[in-house]
Amino acid sequence: MVNINRDNYLQGVVDVWRCRKCKRLYCDDKRYGEPLKPEVGFASIPDDEKWGILTCTSAKEVSMNSLGVKPGKKIQHTCKGGVEYEFAIGPDYSLSPDVGQPIHRLYLVEDHMNSNIEAGYYKFTMR
Ligand SMILES: [Zn+2]
Numbered sequence: 008m009v010n011i012n013r014d015n016y017l018q019g020v021v022d023v024w025r026c027r028k029c030k031r032l033y034c035d036d037k038r039y040g041e042p043l044k045p046e047v048g049f050a051s052i053p054d055d056e057k058w059g060i061l062t063c064t065s066a067k068e069v070s071m072n073s074l075g076v077k078p079g080k081k082i083q084h085t086c087k088g089g090v091e092y093e094f095a096i097g098p099d100y101s102l103s104p105d106v107g108q109p110i111h112r113l114y115l116v117e118d119h120m121n122s123n124i125e126a127g128y129y130k131f132t133m134r
Pocket residue numbers: 062063064084085086087109111
């Protein structure tokens with residue numbers, strides 16, 4: 008699993024499960040304070056995509072969700088405040104355009120297996 012931290016507070020967990028037969032990854036988001044999704048089990052993504060975690064960080068909170076990503080793909084995202092964005096995924100899995108606030112980042116699940124993603128506002132803004 009992958010932990011998403013907000014300045015050292017655990018904000019959410021993505022359960023990652025690898026199929027022993029096909030070696031594919033499956034992800035399931037678990038956010039604190041949100042009811043469980045009605046659908047049971049793990050979502051799957053197309054063969055040519057990788058699992059990514061999109062984090063949306065404001066000074067007040069961090070939200071995140073897992074999704075299938077690949078370079079060149081466009082992803083829609085709605086911030087907690089209701090503002091909608093469309094991001095293009097770059098060759099290095101960066102997001103463009105950079106909208107400033109809130110801060111959006113994309114992480115590859117395979118790079119963060121069994122570790123933490125620090126997505127806190129102060130982590131991003133303190134230099
Ligand atoms: Zn956002």
